[in-house]
Amino acid sequence: MLADFGYGILVITFLVSIYAIFASVFGQVKKSQKWIESSRLAMQLTFPLTTLASLVMIYLLVSNDYNVSFVYQVSSRAMPTYLKVTALWGGQAGSLLFWSWLLSLFMTAVTLRKWDRDREFLPWVVLVASITLAFFIGLNVFYENPFTRFWQTFSGVTPATFRPAGAIPFTPADGSGLNPLLRHPGMIIHPPMLYLGFVGFVIPYAFAIAALVTGRTDDRWTHITRRWTLWAWLFLSLGLVLGGRWAYDVLGWGGYWGWDPVEIAAFMPWLTGTAFLHSVMIQEKRGMLKHWNMILVILTYSLVIFGTFLTRSGVLSSVHSFAQSAIGPAFFIFIGLTFFASAALLIWRWPELKAEAQMTSVLSREALFLLNNLLFIAILVVCFWGVIFPLISELVTGAKVTVGPPFYERATGPLFAALVLLMGVAPLSAWGHSTLKTLGKAIVRPLVAAVIVMAAILVYFVLNPHLINGYFPYAVIGLFVTIMTAFVTLYEFWRAAEARSRAQKENIFVSLWRLAGRNRRRYGGYTIHLGVILMAVGIIGIEMFQxxxxxxxxxxxxxxxxxxxxxxxxxxxxxxxxxxxxxxxxxxxxxxxxxxxxxxxxxxxxxxxxxxxxxxxxxxxxxxxxxxxxxxxxxxxxxxxxxxxxxxxxxxxxxxxWLWFGSAIFILGTFIAAWPEKDPEKAPARARKSSLAYQPGD
Amino acid sequence: MSQNPRIKFILGGVMMLAAVVYLIVSSTQVSAQYFMTVNELKEKRSEALGRELRVSGAIVGESIQYDPQTLTLKFTVAHVPGDNAQIEREGGLGVVLHEAVTDPTRARIDVVYVGVRPDLMRNEAQAIMTGKLGEDGVFYADELLLKCPTKYEEAVPEQAEG
Structure with missing residues (x-):
């Protein structure tokens, strides 16, 4: 029976990942390259294995094998074939399998790279990956087997992995069909994107742990993982945006984001991941915030697991939740163990992660980056508080109290506004030292432009007074901050392009194109900022004037x-x-x-x-x-x-x-930043020099 | 000079911490909703009055009245336990909802909701309502969520039960 074969594959995958764990530890202890190489191969073997298991599941779905209870739950004869395939992630057991599949894909890809310069990281990266994979495959093997079949016994039909004594297989005539809400193109792509984002963040975490264990605490781990992190972040962002679009199109409440615990669960790792993407630049440029980056990466990993836990355990009631499940305690233990082990490692290496420079100026670029990070963390704290508040209040006062969307809107609104403002100001500040005077000088032109546009908007409102509602003052503040940041960002693009175009005697658009090509991270980042600005306009529009x-x-x-x-x-x-x-x-x-x-x-x-x-x-x-x-x-x-x-x-x-359009710009910017750059050694020296010379604000 | 920036950083950090704590505490106070069961609503009326409440109950089918012109929906809900674990112990949501509706001794409360009648509004559905208790003992819901133990959520095919 094919379902039993699928389950067998899962068991083998579990054993192989357990083997990888022991081989990497043993190889490290024995200083045996052979064992380490063996653990790497075992790690890579999990990818064909999970692929096979997933293909078996997909075959069962497509061939309408309703003897398998998962197929019965998420599929039906009436569904078109592509929906039967995507039903793989339409239920709990299948989506866990899908998670493991993507994780083994990512980890195999990352262990295929050349390790010559980073050989000491390898066993630890394999170890972290294998532990994570063993946990998720273990959930499938021990709690949520997607290959469970229906059996007819004397007392009725029960789903079970193994045949109960005296039972015969039972096959319903038709499946119960995928929830129609999930039959939407956005919902077909949304979970894979989110999962890719989730599993992608395991990579920076694995390297961070490897750096901590080996004591190689320079920037090597951030350099290796930079692009991986960006791709993970890209997928996570895409997943969040698609989820919002799906809600707007399908859920029928005229909104796109409801501060549902599960939405927040996916949003929290995005917050720490975004903070990490920013602060890692400070480590690379100034050798500061090393502890902080470790904390952010560990937090992101824990929040990824926590997010999967919230979605999958049914601990919080939500529109997304599947039925109550036994996997809650397992998740809880796993999060606890990995979090405390990581924290212990970090404390052990704490002295070695000392900053190479000191922050001296409150308005310096690095100080503003730090502020940006603190704002992201503040939003995280608000979200976390909102999610766990019902549990805390029940423990402390005995009364079940919950907070709804107004809590999140009220508490995060000012923080988001401050972030947007900072997004405008920070690129103008200099590394090391800035003063109000130099900042003011840079900001004066965009500020004037923003005041003019804002005045025009106010005139529009005066002419249409029926539009003014209770949110109006907040909308004015929000719009002003957004518009000013838009002008600063555009001005940054223009200043650099104009300087280059004068020096190189190029058309200004050619200059802009080449500049962006030369410094993808910077201009990709600014493009992302422009996307965020457009999104902010859309959010102000729908939230305050709907x-x-x-x-x-x-x-x-x-x-x-x-x-x-x-x-x-x-x-x-x-x-x-x-x-x-x-x-x-x-x-x-x-x-x-x-x-x-x-x-x-x-x-x-x-x-x-x-x-x-x-x-x-x-x-x-x-x-x-x-x-x-x-x-x-x-x-x-x-x-x-x-x-x-x-x-x-x-x-x-x-x-x-504007929200959807801005999201597209945002994703485009992330592509620019994440796209592999030409090998810097091969670029002509002259070009590199000139591009360095015309980088205002650097 | 060497001491100066450090003080600025500490000052900035403290200010920010205070701002975040203020935002969280004040927003929690403004938007807190208290979970109460129908029993608790009846027993602790004085405590419930004027508060933002979240109440869950089983819908009594014959009580549903809907006026599409004014979009006014009136119905009665019967008490169900507020604790998920207890619901599981009593045989799952479907069983609990059925017993709540068929048991005439259960505490019940009238609900008024102005809005579109939701699809799942039917006998023995679970209503999760947000709103306030009126002086007249009627619960005025601003928000109405419905849950049904549907076929979809059950792992075992229906035709084979019993």
Whole structure:
């Protein structure tokens, strides 16, 4: 039986990773290169093994083998093949297997590199990777076997790995189908991206631990892992953005981020990872913040595991959570052990990680980077507090108390604003020493431009006073900070490009292109900053100026919101068939005309699909989307008998497209920064010199 | 000169710490919601009045009234335990919800919610409501989340039960 074969593969993978752990330790103790090499090969063997196990699972899904309980849970005959494949990460057991698969992929890739200069790191990197992998595969082997089958016994049907005595296999005729909410393109890519981000951060952690153990505490580990970290960060960011887009398109509440514990769980490692990406530059340039970088990497790793734990253990109730599971304690123990072991290592090496320079000026680049880091950590603390507050309050006072989105919005809002401001100011400051005077000089032009734009915005609001609401003062502060940072960032691009274009007698765009090519990290970073600025505008727009209304109307009646008029024209009901011609989902679709100032704009079709296999509905909004705003209509209820009345919920989301557009710029910037650079030794010396000469602010 | 920047750094750090602590403490106070069961709402009424509450209960099917013109939804919920472990001990969410609705001696409370009627609004669904208790003993919900122990969440196929 194929399912048993799959389970056998998992057991072998588990044993191989355990072997890798012992071989690397033994090789280190015996100073035996052979054993170390053997542990590396064992580590690499886990990739074909997990690949095989995953392929077996995918084959079971595609071939409708509902004898396997996981296949029964997440798949059905009506589903198209690509959804059957992606159902691999549609449930707990499968997504854990998928996690292990990606982890072994990453770790194999990183152990394939040349180790000549870093031989002493190798066994420890293999060790950390193997421990992590053994843990996740172990969860599959001992608690959440994706290859569990159904067995018919005298008392009924039970899922079990091994055949209970006297039982015969039981195969349901059809599966219960993937949750329709998960049948969205965003949801198909969102989990793999998030997982790639998660497992990617295991690499810097593994090297950090190797550096701590071997005492090779120079910048070598950050140099090796820099690009890996950027890619991990890229995937994590992409995962978060896709999750937001999915929520906006599918969940039908006109929002993109709900401060759900599971969203926060994915956001927390992103916060520490982002802080790390910044502070690691200080270590490379100035030899400072070495302890801090270690702390950040250890925290990120723990938060990655914690994030997986929150999503998978059902300890917190959330829209994302799978059913309650036995893996909670296992996770808890693993996080505790790795965290304390890492902390102990760090304390042991503490004296060797002393800074090579001292911070002298509060306005220096390094001090502002430190401030940036502290702000990220402050946001992390807010998030962490919000997530664990119900547990703490129950322990301390006995009363279950929870905090909702208002808590996070109120507490993180000022911190995010400060981060955006800092994003503008920090690139203007100099390494080592800056004063208010030099900073002021650099900032004066962007500041003037920002004041002019802000004045124009204020005039717009004065002319449209109905837009002013309770959030207005905060919106003004937020917009001003954002606009000023936008100008500073653009000015930075322009200053450098202009200087180069004058010196090299090039077109300014050519200069900009070449500059960005020469110093990918810096200009990739600035591009990311521009993306964040655009996102901030979108967030201010939707968070502070969103309006909504709802109503039940008959045909040809209208609802008005924010200058738009929507008119209900028609309601249709029909079945959509799957590939075999059987009904898959029942669609109720409204036809709605949208007018603005008496002018016809478009026709939208908000609809509600009911999936027969999973017995669940899905709401698909009708959206008219422009850079200025989204007009977002949900069909929420209707009277089936008379077929004349329908209830709509209507949202007006100003500027929300800036959020998605900014996300795209953000991702583009990360690509620029993470793309492999030409070998610096091969670049012509002259070019390197000139690019150094025209780097303002360096 | 050598002492000066250090003091500035310490001062800056302390200020920042104070700001973050202030943000967390004040935001927690503003947005804290107290979990209460229906029993607790009945027993500790004075404590519950005026507070932001989060209440969970089992929906009694025949009590559901919905006026689509005013989008007013009225229904009654019966007490269910607030503790997940206890729910598990009593046989899982599905069993607990069913018993809560069929047992006439359970504490019950009327709920009013203005908004669109959610899809899962049906007998023996679990309602998780955020809102305030009115002086009239009715719970006025601002937010309504529903959970159903659906087929999807069950590992064992239905046709083979029993």
């Amino acid at each position: 309006t909504e209304t709802q109503g039940t109307i008959a045909k040809n009646q209208s609802i008005q919101l924010a200058g738009y008029t929507m008119t209900f024209k028609e309601l249709q009901e029909f079945d959509l068939l799957d590939a075999r011609g059987a009904p898959m989902q029942n669609v109720t679709r409204a036809t709605v005309d949208v007018h603005q100032n008496g002018q016809y704009l478009t026709t939208l079709y908000p609809r509600r699909d009911y999936y027969y296999d999973s017995e669940q509905p899905m709401t698909i909004p009708g959206v008219r989307s422009t850079m200025q705003d989204d007009f977002y209509i949900l069909l929420v209820d209707w009277q089936p008998m008379s077929n004349i009345g329908a209830t709509f919920k209507v949202y007006h989301n100003p500027m929300v497209n």
